[in-house]
Amino acid sequence: MNDAPALQPSSDLISASVLESGPAPAAAAEAAAAPEPVPAVLAQPARAPRVLAVANQKGGVGKTTTAINLGTALAAIGQEVLIIDLDPQGNASTGLGIDRRNRLCSTYDVLTGGSALRDAIVATGVPRLHIAPATIDLTGFELEIGQASDRAFRLRDALMPLRTPAPGATDFAYVLVDCPPSLNLLTVNAMAAADAILVPLQCEFFALEGLSQLLKTVERVRDQLNPKLTIHGVVLTMYDARNNLSGQVVADVREFMGPKVYETVIPRNVRVSEAPSYGKPVLVYDLKCSGSEAYLRLATEIIQREKELCAG
Ligand code: ADP
Ligand code: MG
Numbered sequence: 001m002n003d004a005p006a007l008q009p010s011s012d013l014i015s016a017s018v019l020e021s022g023p024a025p026a027a028a029a030e031a032a033a034a035p036e037p038v039p040a041v042l043a044q045p046a047r048a049p050r051v052l053a054v055a056n057q058k059g060g061v062g063k064t065t066t067a068i069n070l071g072t073a074l075a076a077i078g079q080e081v082l083i084i085d086l087d088p089q090g091n092a093s094t095g096l097g098i099d100r101r102n103r104l105c106s107t108y109d110v111l112t113g114g115s116a117l118r119d120a121i122v123a124t125g126v127p128r129l130h131i132a133p134a135t136i137d138l139t140g141f142e143l144e145i146g147q148a149s150d151r152a153f154r155l156r157d158a159l160m161p162l163r164t165p166a167p168g169a170t171d172f173a174y175v176l177v178d179c180p181p182s183l184n185l186l187t188v189n190a191m192a193a194a195d196a197i198l199v200p201l202q203c204e205f206f207a208l209e210g211l212s213q214l215l216k217t218v219e220r221v222r223d224q225l226n227p228k229l230t231i232h233g234v235v236l237t238m239y240d241a242r243n244n245l246s247g248q249v250v251a252d253v254r255e256f257m258g259p260k261v262y263e264t265v266i267p268r269n270v271r272v273s274e275a276p277s278y279g280k281p282v283l284v285y286d287l288k289c290s291g292s293e294a295y296l297r298l299a300t301e302i303i304q305r306e307k308e309l310c311a312g
Helices: 025-033 063-076 091-095 107-111 136-145 151-163 185-193 211-224 244-260 270-278 290-311
Strands: 050-054 081-085 129-132 174-178 196-202 230-239 261-267
Touching (some): 050 185, 063 081, 063 091, 063 174, 063 196, 063 230, 063 270, 063 290, 091 270, 107 136, 151 174, 151 185, 185 211, 196 211, 230 244, 230 290, 261 290, 270 290
Parallel strands (some): 050 196, 081 174, 196 230, 230 261
16 A cells, blocks of 8 residues: 555645736746745656657647646646647647747747757746747648658757756756647657657547557657657546546546556536636636646646656
């Protein structure tokens, strides 16, 4: 039995003030500098960032929602987090309120060698949460870079400078890469750069369809490009307690993927789907809703799993 103290993650761990930059920059800075006390079990020493690719070639399964809200939850409990938007749709950037006009330097520029990653990073309204935004230019990446010998390693190489502390620059604890809905060169770049993959699966009839193809791609990337790559976990999203099918899908996925499936299941919650249109993570839009509570639980579970991975 594991007798470590049980985590009681809930929105009570944090207050809304930790999440939202106030109108005055000084207030925001103060909130960032003096967050709510972080429970000792969650505190992390400084280290190279852990890079997690949020990937599933299916669209609409909750990748972007998970990148935004897991990122926000990790930031809320004291971590410095960078989201890398690798989807030409730029939904993570929009969902975090980054106006298209303010995406002067984007992940396209970074991957095609025009800019350093640090130059593309912008702050969000959430203290400790940053993003490298995407623009539609990314659709041209495969065509333009597809023949280059280092085509699969563009993101890995761009991330290298984040591993060395630089004066005045943020030391990120987590980098979450929001992948496009395809197993294309962008997703391969994410997998080649990542320590681990986080797979959102929607609680619907075809949830497992395509998962074996995804797992095969992970195998191939591990064999050919990135031997350290692991599956961090599978997160079930859009669970509907009133729908018997949702429960069946949870049982099936747990049977197929075993302990790789996080205990936390993200419920279908209208507040989660409303938040992006306000350019806010759901934790800022409505901290007490079931979706926010679930993403906070997921963040603490991920930190816990990280500790186990690092210890073992
Ligand atoms: P992906 O990035 O995999 O394409 P998204 O994160 O964009 O998927 O989610 C697809 C749609 O489902 C979006 O409209 C999003 O707002 C909605 N959605 C995601 N998670 C939830 C949830 N837990 N409850 C309600 N709606 C959700
Ligand atoms: Mg998306």
